[in-house]
Amino acid sequence: MSFLTTIFNIAIVIMSISMLLTLVRFIKGPSLPDRVISLDVFSANLLAVLAIYSIISEQKAYLNVALSISLVAFVGTMTFAYYLVQKRNKHQEND
Secondary structure, eight states: OOHHHHHHHHHHHHHHHHHHHHHHHHHHOSSHHHHHHHHHHHHHHHHHHHHHHHHHHTOTHHHHHHHHHHHHHHHHHHHHHHHHHHHHHHHHHHO
16 A cells, blocks of 8 residues: 555545534534535535545546536535525515
């Protein structure tokens, strides 16, 4: 096992711990925006783990999966932002 592989394995462990912590925030989050942001951070951590694993295993297929997940996460975050703006505008119209 080379030095670089050891560093990548340590990085995967650290990112996995970060994913567990964001999962806790997702479950305990007091508000909906907290949960959406924690889900977005979780997907970013997942992308990093997939990229690192792709480098270790020397398979490019995992990068395609990471790209697909990033697109879905981006669309989900933008949809939620649009929902919040529409909710705020509707609330301002009622006042």
